[in-house]
Amino acid sequence: MLVIHIPLLEGKDEGDLNQGMKKVREYLKTLGINNFQFKEPSGLDRKNKFTVFDLQKLLIQSEKKYYSPEMLFSYPLAKGKGTLNKRFDTLSPSVHVRAKTGSLYGVLGLAGWAENKNEKYVFVFIFNGKANKNLKAQELFDKVILSLVN
Numbered sequence: 001m002l003v004i005h006i007p008l009l010e011g012k013d014e015g016d017l018n019q020g021m022k023k024v025r026e027y028l029k030t031l032g033i034n035n036f037q038f039k040e041p042s043g044l045d046r047k048n049k050f051t052v053f054d055l056q057k058l059l060i061q062s063e064k065k066y067y068s069p070e071m072l073f074s075y076p077l078a079k080g081k082g083t084l085n086k087r088f089d090t091l092s093p094s095v096h097v098r099a100k101t102g103s104l105y106g107v108l109g110l111a112g113w114a115e116n117k118n119e120k121y122v123f124v125f126i127f128n129g130k131a132n133k134n135l136k137a138q139e140l141f142d143k144v145i146l147s148l149v150n
Helices: 002-009 016-029 052-060 068-074 130-150
Strands: 096-104 108-116 118-128
Touching: 002 016, 002 130, 052 118, 068 096, 096 130, 118 130
Parallel strands: none
Antiparallel strands: 096 108, 108 118
16 A cells, blocks of 8 residues: 555655555645545545546646656556456557556446547546446446547
């Protein structure tokens, strides 16, 4: 978990989850993200409350940071290894999709970047509904992304 290591960047001798969470909250506020609840740093969680617009803003701002290449490459690549390996089968060779997935019972999330030779898109999708509709929601997310970049 990366959040625990944030205090080390400030010269502390050891990592601290609470201090790392505090720093993340402070950073979010500098981006104008004020109406959120951040309780669990490991991903999609019922205790966390963010709008998709705020998550998109966070992804857009993170592209401007020095750590952007490392962060981008930490996201699974469609048709590669990881959670996207069997998705986006019809992508053109010149198209790239990198995204993080998340799921809970009745909740499905997908956030990341999609790009072709001409354009780059930042996307965040969250489905919150009946668990038996998760697959339909995933298919819809994928179709939207493919319609933008293929």
